[in-house]
Amino acid sequence: MRPTPFHAIADPTRRQILDLLRRGPQRAGDLAGRFPRISRPAVSRHLRVLRSSRLVKQQRRGRELWYQLNAQPLSQVESWVKEYEMFWQDRLENLKRSVEK
Amino acid sequence: MRPTPFHAIADPTRRQILDLLRRGPQRAGDLAGRFPRISRPAVSRHLRVLRSSRLVKQQRRGRELWYQLNAQPLSQVESWVKEYEMFWQDRLENLKRSVEK
């Protein structure tokens, strides 16, 4: 079962990993090094979730594994959230809508 | 502990509840009625999660409880995702960025 991007970004560590990858591809070990409080295998498993939801791609280079951001699936999240924009952009409009009902 | 909006929208049923509430306030029972496959108490607990992450507000009207969308916390999700827009909008740019590194 492929986790939805909604599920993948629910975890704060996974969001942080994606944030790090915006600066460019990184090795698995480098990423793990950024999280002093959790073990390398834990990060490795977060990477697996991100991989299976297609948010990152991996590429072997010798014995190193480089992870690269693939933001595409996030467009699904954006388009969902976008439908809610009008509801917080002005509250008057929101209120009006409710009253009309 | 207040769940983040990221966590709240990770569950598909909760997203659907929010979708329903875009059309206007609804009673707890009406919402539950929209989900034939899961029990009313289950929906009630999803509502509790949404409540504690401030995505809905409730209002008593006699013996009915009306739920209303409060989209505000979703702006947090939107602004996070927004930072990734450029990464899927054109892949050439994305590729260039990687190569520069």
Add this chain to the structure above:
DNA sequence: ATAATATGTAACCAATCGGTTACATAAAGG
């Protein structure tokens, strides 16, 4: 008062999650 209606909560359960330590695998270096 009593019953009916609308809704939340408690107790329980199996599945999933996120972490750990120990082990497996694969490539590079001496």
Add this chain to the structure above:
DNA sequence: CCTTTATGTAACCGATTGGTTACATATTAT
């Protein structure tokens, strides 16, 4: 070859999740 380095996986564990059924509470109707 054997060792080191980089990384994933397995087994295990306690906490959380999402569902269920049974019960509690509050408000309206008879």
